[in-house]
Amino acid sequence: MNESILSGRHAVVTGGGSGIGAATAAMLLRAGARVTLMGRDAARLDAQRSALGGGEGIACVSVDVADEAAVNAAFMHATEGLGEVDILVNNAGQASAAPFMQTDLALWKRMLDVNLTGAFLCTRAALPAMLAKKSGRIVNVASTAGQVGYPYVAAYCASKHGVIGMTRALALEVATQGVTVNAVCPGYTETELLQASLDQITRKTSRSEAEARSILVRHNPQQRFVQPDEVAHAVLWLCAPGSSAITGQSISVSGGEIT
Structure with missing residues (x-):
């Protein structure tokens, strides 16, 4: 893709301090966008900003995405820094x-608060400016757990199914107003989230980490784990000017697990 395809655009990436968020932020920067990293850990965000070269085109805002007042304040701050969110x-x-x-109930609410309510609150904060300009891209990072069920993660699956449902509903609401809404669904x-899952398996069973990895990787027909950059490439594609006809989709990035 052309390195300047997102020139002049301001992108907000939540959970931007590591993993898929960090990889996505780096890719959007390379495509010419200005980027605001959001997340709860200010030190981690600052470290990621430095890793991405710093400069005027990248900013950090610490926020708990499940806190309505904090989200509204964070998006106001981001807008004051790098302009309206595109x-x-x-x-x-x-x-x-x-x-x-x-x-x-605490685990159930935590999964829904961060994974679903957080996406709702951030979308609600960013959407008015997009509608006013009749232009915008919203990409929700869901999961294959939003497309199928997995045992022992009912709360997580419910939250990610909710993200996909919200994606589809909002996409239809704004379909004629220049805003696309899609989800990417990594396997x-x-x-670090994968490592936490591996640690939990080894802690609760007698299996080694290698055995735990084997259990999880078998879900992927390619017999490997997805890399953060591969998810980031899908996000970039959905944000590119040529993807304006793609909306309401949940795109699996999972080596063929979901077909």
């Missing part, structure tokens, strides 16, 4: 596993 990548998320009968991806 692209929103809702990537912030958490994953926790437990058998259904051991899934307490198991080589990130």
Whole structure:
């Protein structure tokens, strides 16, 4: 893709301090966008900003995406810094596993608050400016867990199914107003979130990390984990000018797991 295809655009990437968010921010920067990294850990965001070269075209805003007042303040701050938001990548998320009968209300609410309500609040904060300009891209980082079910992660699956449902509904609402809304759905991806899942498996069973990796990687027909840059490429494609006819989609990035 042309390195300047997003020139003049301001992109907000939540969960931008590591993993898929960091890879996406780097790719959008290379495509010419100005980027605001959002996340809860200010130190991690600052470190990622430095890793991306710093400069006037990249900013950091610390925020809990599940806190309505904090989200509204964060987007106001981002707009004051780098201009109205043209692209929103809702990537912030958490994953926790437990058998259904051991899934307490606190775990259930935490998954929905961060993964679903967070995407809702950030979208609601960014959307008015997009509608006013009749131009915008919203990409929600969901999961293959939003397309199928997996055992022991009912709360996580419910939250990601919710993200895809919200994506489809909003895409229809704004279809004639120049704004596209899509979801990318990674399979198991080589990130800190994956490592946390591996650690949980080894902690709760007698398996080694190698054995835990083998259990998870078998879901992917390519027999490997997805890389963050591969997800970021899908996000970039959905944000590019030539993708304006693609909306309401949930695109699996999973080595053929979802067909």
